Amino acid sequence: MIVYGSSISPFVRKVLVALAEKRIRYEHRPVAPQAEDPGFRTASPLGKIPAIDNGGFRLADSSAILDYLERQSPLPALIPADPEDAARARWFEKFGEVEFNRQLSVVFTERFLKPRLLKVPGDEALAQQAIDTDLPPLFDYLESQISGPFLVESAFGIADIAVAAPFHNLRLGQVEVDAARWPKLAGWVTLTLDRPSFVTAIAAPAW
Numbered sequence: 001m002i003v004y005g006s007s008i009s010p011f012v013r014k015v016l017v018a019l020a021e022k023r024i025r026y027e028h029r030p031v032a033p034q035a036e037d038p039g040f041r042t043a044s045p046l047g048k049i050p051a052i053d054n055g056g057f058r059l060a061d062s063s064a065i066l067d068y069l070e071r072q073s074p075l076p077a078l079i080p081a082d083p084e085d086a087a088r089a090r091w092f093e094k095f096g097e098v099e100f101n102r103q104l105s106v107v108f109t110e111r112f113l114k115p116r117l118l119k120v121p122g123d124e125a126l127a128q129q130a131i132d133t134d135l136p137p138l139f140d141y142l143e144s145q146i147s148g149p150f151l152v153e154s155a156f157g158i159a160d161i162a163v164a165a166p167f168h169n170l171r172l173g174q175v176e177v178d179a180a181r182w183p184k185l186a187g188w189v190t191l192t193l194d195r196p197s198f199v200t201a202i203a204a205p206a207w
């Protein structure tokens with residue numbers, strides 16, 4: 001299987017973590033969004049990362065890809081069998097992708113992407129607004145939901161993958177969860193990002 005996309009993307013990271021958890025072998029091509037690579041553009045009609053090509057089966061979108069991987073290689077299960085747990089896992093996946101990603105990408109863009117990669121100044125006021133005002137309610141919510149090592153059920157799965165993946169981008173924006181204010185969240189983030197699958201995904205080439 002070929003996986004397209006820079007590991008700096010939280011969505012690509014989701015796919016790399018799921019592949020590592022399921023011990024599926026892959027070839028990583030760390031292309032940037034909208035890259036001209038013809039194989040990538042066929043797999044990703046909108047030019048977004050990630051995308052995969054599994055022996056000619058091409059697919060974009062991290063959620064669609066994780067669904068496909070789950071059906072192709074059911075073990076270890078990353079989507080719970082119980083209907084309510086599965087629904088909650090999906091909720092957390094969407095929460096990670098939409099609400100959380102929207103706020104953290106402000107921090108990531110202004111503090112990392114612009115100054116470090118695009119070589120233009122970032123807007124620190126925008127980053128600070130996200131850190132001081134927009135992210136804390138989301139952290140409060142996550143703190144209220146954590147009662148064990150995993151977000152849903154008694155096993156690691158897509159909820160943990162999708163919500164933890166963006167936290168690495170926050171780290172790149174020099175933001176760590178304040179353990180005094182959000183102790184359960186801080187512990188869960190550290191535990192999850194320290195998993196071998198996350199360590200491998202984070203270390204994968206960005207370009």
Ligand SMILES: N[C@@H](CCC(=O)N[C@@H](CS)C(=O)NCC(=O)O)C(=O)O
Pocket residue numbers: 009010011033034046047048049050060061062063097
């Ligand atoms: N829902 C998609 C989102 C993918 C996405 O937005 N990726 C970003 C990079 S983090 C991208 O490729 N953006 C380029 C663009 O929107 O043109 C997924 O889960 O894969």
